[in-house]
Amino acid sequence: MTTINSSNPAPAFGESNTQPRLGFLFNILSNISMGWKMSFMIFVLVLGLAGVVIISLRSLQRLQFHNSNLYEFMLIPIVSLDDADARLSDMQYQILLLDDETLTSTERVATIEKIQTDQQAVKAIFERYNTEWITTISPEFTDLLQVNGRLDLQDDEVATVSVIAGLMYQYDTTLKVYFQSLENGEATRVQAQMSTVALEELRTYFSHLVELNEEFAKLSFNIASTDYNKALVNGGITVIIALIAGLFVSYLIVVSITNRLGELTQSAMAMQMAS
Numbered sequence: 001m002t003t004i005n006s007s008n009p010a011p012a013f014g015e016s017n018t019q020p021r022l023g024f025l026f027n028i029l030s031n032i033s034m035g036w037k038m039s040f041m042i043f044v045l046v047l048g049l050a051g052v053v054i055i056s057l058r059s060l061q062r063l064q065f066h067n068s069n070l071y072e073f074m075l076i077p078i079v080s081l082d083d084a085d086a087r088l089s090d091m092q093y094q095i096l097l098l099d100d101e102t103l104t105s106t107e108r109v110a111t112i113e114k115i116q117t118d119q120q121a122v123k124a125i126f127e128r129y130n131t132e133w134i135t136t137i138s139p140e141f142t143d144l145l146q147v148n149g150r151l152d153l154q155d156d157e158v159a160t161v162s163v164i165a166g167l168m169y170q171y172d173t174t175l176k177v178y179f180q181s182l183e184n185g186e187a188t189r190v191q192a193q194m195s196t197v198a199l200e201e202l203r204t205y206f207s208h209l210v211e212l213n214e215e216f217a218k219l220s221f222n223i224a225s226t227d228y229n230k231a232l233v234n235g236g237i238t239v240i241i242a243l244i245a246g247l248f249v250s251y252l253i254v255v256s257i258t259n260r261l262g263e264l265t266q267s268a269m270a271m272q273m274a275s
Contacts, residue, residue: 044249048242055234075217077133081210084125087118088203092196094118098182099192112179119175126168129209130161135216150219157212164205171198 094115098108135141135154145151174195181187 041246041249041253045242045246048238048245051238051242052235055231055238077129078210078213078217080125080129080133081206081213084122085203085206085210087122088199088206091115091118091122092199095178095192095195095199098187099189108182112182115175119172123168126164130165134158134161141216141220144223145219148219148223150215153212153215153219157209160205160209160212164202164209167198167202167205171195171202174198 094111097103097111103111131137135145135157142151142154145154174191178187178191178195181191
């Protein structure tokens with residue numbers, strides 16, 4: 001019996017003759033209970049899932065910000081500014097009609113009322129733009145412009161809005177004088193031309209404001225596309241890392257368990273032979 005024991009010694013705790021080793025990690029795992037091993041594996045998987053969720057949420061917030069800029073902060077102003085330009089064009093046409101001597105007093109009154117309605121609508125659009133849509137009221141978008149080196153667009157926007165405010169006051173005064181002259185029967189063709197010229201200049205700056213908002217929308221769309229691609233890449237990398245980490249930890253645990261079972265089997269066989 002002694003000869004058998006010396007020729008078939010039981011392997012030392014933590015060793016295995018059938019599985020490859022990863023040294024220090026296997027030694028640690030061999031001394032950890034099964035419950036802790038499974039908890040560690042679940043922790044790694046949850047950590048990887050949490051990374052994917054965090055990256056997804058951050059990317060979603062960025063995309064939501066760009067979506068808000070595009071549809072609520074730029075495209076709506078563009079449509080409204082186009083409407084204002086159409087009303088200004090109609091006002092020009094109506095002023096030319098007022099110069100027609102064949103108009104009856106009733107038709108003239110109706111034309112003036114139409115011009116004043118369009119005038120109030122244009123004022124309302126501009127006031128809303130100046131209080132709700134101008135980019136200076138959004139610190140986030142201002143930072144976005146600064147990071148991309150396009151603060152010049154915002155400076156141009158502020159200057160254009162300032163010019164439009166002055167021109168609106170000018171054409172408002174010109175129209176009042178012209179309408180008063182019509183009521184007094186003293187209206188001249190020169191006054192009508194001055195009114196249409198003021199409106200034409202105002203239309204020019206409204207069109208420029210539309211162009212600036214289109215540039216804002218284009219910039220926001222390009223940045224949104226870049227952020228979307230980054231989100232896909234970062235999400236893919238995170239998923240791959242989580243899978244590799246999970247598989248690696250699972251491999252370590254499975255090998256550790258296999259080694260442990262091998263040790264117990266060999267020890268049992270050795271004890272059986274010894275007895």
